[in-house]
Amino acid sequence: MSVNKILPLIGIAVLLGALALALKTRRPPPPAPRPAKTPEAPAPAADSPADTVRSLTARVTDMLAENKRINEENERLRKQLEEFRQDEEKIAAKVKKKLAGELSKVRQENQDKLSTLAEKLNQLKESFSKQSSDKLAIGGGDIPDGFGFSNAIHWVEPLGAATQPAGMKQSRNGSLLHPDGDEKTASKSAAAPPQKPAPPVLPKPVYTIPAGATLMNSTTFTALIGRIPIGGQVQDPVKFKILIGRDNLAANGHFIPGLLGMVVVGTAVGDWNLACVYGTIHYALFVFEDGHVQVFGAPALRATPMPVNGRLNQRTNTMINQPRLQLGWISDRFGNCIPGRRVTNAPAYLAARVGLMGAAAAAEAAAAAQTTQTTSAVGGVSQSTVTGKQGRFILGRMASGGIREIDRYLQERMGQSFDAIYVPIGKNVAVHLDVSLLVDYRPNGRMLDHRAQYQSGGNHDWLD
Incomplete structure (x- = not known):
């Protein structure tokens, strides 16, 4: 019996379809879509560890050099200060030495002057003692006879005599009411009869x-x-x-x-x-x-x-x-x-016066608050007694007295002022x-x- 040739082909096709279907069902599902990445800023450029080490090494080297320079500068300043101190001590020693020499010289000069003055004083004392022991010269004066002055007249100005000021001609007759003239003119005027006064000069x-x-x-x-x-x-x-x-x-x-x-x-x-x-x-x-x-x-x-x-x-x-x-x-x-x-100073004065009077009244009130007023039933005599704190009473009275004294001084001063x-x-x-x-x-x-x-x-x- 003959077999149809198409059947094997159909069987093969069915087998291939089943195989393809099986493979398709076993394949995993496709992955889900991923979201887009968020943009990020680029990271700054950073030094590498080697760069950091080199930078630190350079900084330490600079610091060591700076420290060495500062130490050298300090040492130089210290030496200079020491030299200045030595110079100052030398100058002070020279000044002291020179000052001591000058003082010694001045003392010596003063001593010499004192010695000279003492000698002169002794000489004057001896001279005065000798003059006092000697007798006066002949004629009873300090000028001895034989010089032509024994019988001379010495004129002594009286106490009430007036003198002419500088710049005026000296009057020989010593009068302020007459013009200058010689002795002949004075004698003539004394012998002559009085003349008529000159007529007054009219303005x-x-x-x-x-x-x-x-x-x-x-x-x-x-x-x-x-x-x-x-x-x-x-x-x-x-x-x-x-x-x-x-x-x-x-x-x-x-x-x-x-x-x-x-x-x-x-x-x-x-x-x-x-x-x-x-x-x-x-x-x-x-x-x-x-x-x-x-x-x-x-x-x-x-x-x-x-x-x-x-x-x-x-x-x-x-x-x-x-x-x-x-x-x-x-x-x-x-x-x-x-x-x-x-x-005017009235505003300042009134403000000060009001302040002082207010302060005085407050001090009086503070002192009065520490007292008790009692009235006698017999004679009606009122008496104040300190029943509170005595310290506050004394402080209030003291403040009141001081303020009133300031006010009195202010009134006296203002009495001399004016607008x-x-x-x-x-x-x-x-x-x-x-x-x-x-x-x-x-x-x-x-x-x-x-x-x-x-x-x-x-x-x-x-x-x-």
């Missing part, structure tokens, strides 16, 4: 400042300090000066020949509410170029004999008490009250005159310097 009128005149563009020579009145009065007003030049004294543009200027003196009073100063003129001084002066309103001077060392001094000047004259007042462009700056209005120097003011000033030139009047008259040989004496 020459040179300038007139009428009452109501105003001197503009004047300058304060000192600061204006106006004290504030207390109780409507100023005990000691502060003075001031104003300088007026010849330009301000010119009349209608015509200058006065020989007139140098004018100085006025007055007193100032302050106004606290307006913060200004009122100025009053009392004195006026005119100065001429040749030295003559004329004063208006100043207290008069007179020569009064005053005892000086048992003698009378005829040239002592004393003040004649006269009422103060008001020549005028001052103002600026804003008015007759010149604005200034308030100066004032201050105007600085150099203020441009105007001077208003209430009195006419008649300026005269007196040829024989007072001058700043009279020596020129004496040196010129003129007939002038001290009493002009």
Whole structure:
């Protein structure tokens, strides 16, 4: 029987399919997908151990070299310091030696001087003792006879004799009220009859400042300090000066020949509410170029004999008490009250006073808290007894007494202080005159310097 040839082929194909299926089922499942790696920063470049060892070796070598250099420098400084000390000791020894030599030399010189002085003193003692033991020379004086002085007259100036100042010609007749002259002139004047006195030299009128005149563009020579009145009065007003030049004294543009200027003196009073100063003129001084002066309103001077060392001094000047004259007042462009700056210590004083009084009251209260007040039923007499801590009571009383003493001192000091209005120097003011000033030139009047008259040989004496 014949077999189909296709069957073996089909069997082989089936067998191969079964084998392939078996192999497929036994294969492991594919691996799951892995997540992407997180990016990391690259690691810094690090030295290798060999590099680290080499670096440490280099550093140690440098440190050893630096340490060696420092040690050498210290050794050098130590040697230098030792040399300085030795030099200092040598210098000190030299100075001590030289100083000892100088001291010895000075002592020797002083000893020699003392010896010389002692010898001179002994010689003087011997000379004095010899003179005292000897008799006076013939004639009873220190000049012996035979020289022509035995019968001479020796003039001795009296105690009250006046002497002429340096620069004046010496008067032979010794008089201050007559010009210099010789003995013949003096004898002639004594024998001649008295002459008539010379007519007085009349003053020459040179300038007139009428009452109501105003001197503009004047300058304060000192600061204006106006004290504030207390109780409507100023005990000691502060003075001031104003300088007026010849330009301000010119009349209608015509200058006065020989007139140098004018100085006025007055007193100032302050106004606290307006913060200004009122100025009053009392004195006026005119100065001429040749030295003559004329004063208006100043207290008069007179020569009064005053005892000086048992003698009378005829040239002592004393003040004649006269009422103060008001020549005028001052103002600026804003008015007759010149604005200034308030100066006071009232806030500090009040603060200190309040603090002291408060502290004193607190101390008194602390001391009173340690006491008990009892009143007698019979007479109604009140009595205080310390029933608390005695130490606190004593401390409170002590503090109260000290604070009150400080307050008393502060009150005494403040009694000498005052409030004032201050105007600085150099203020441009105007001077208003209430009195006419008649300026005269007196040829024989007072001058700043009279020596020129004496040196010129003129007939002038001290009493002009």
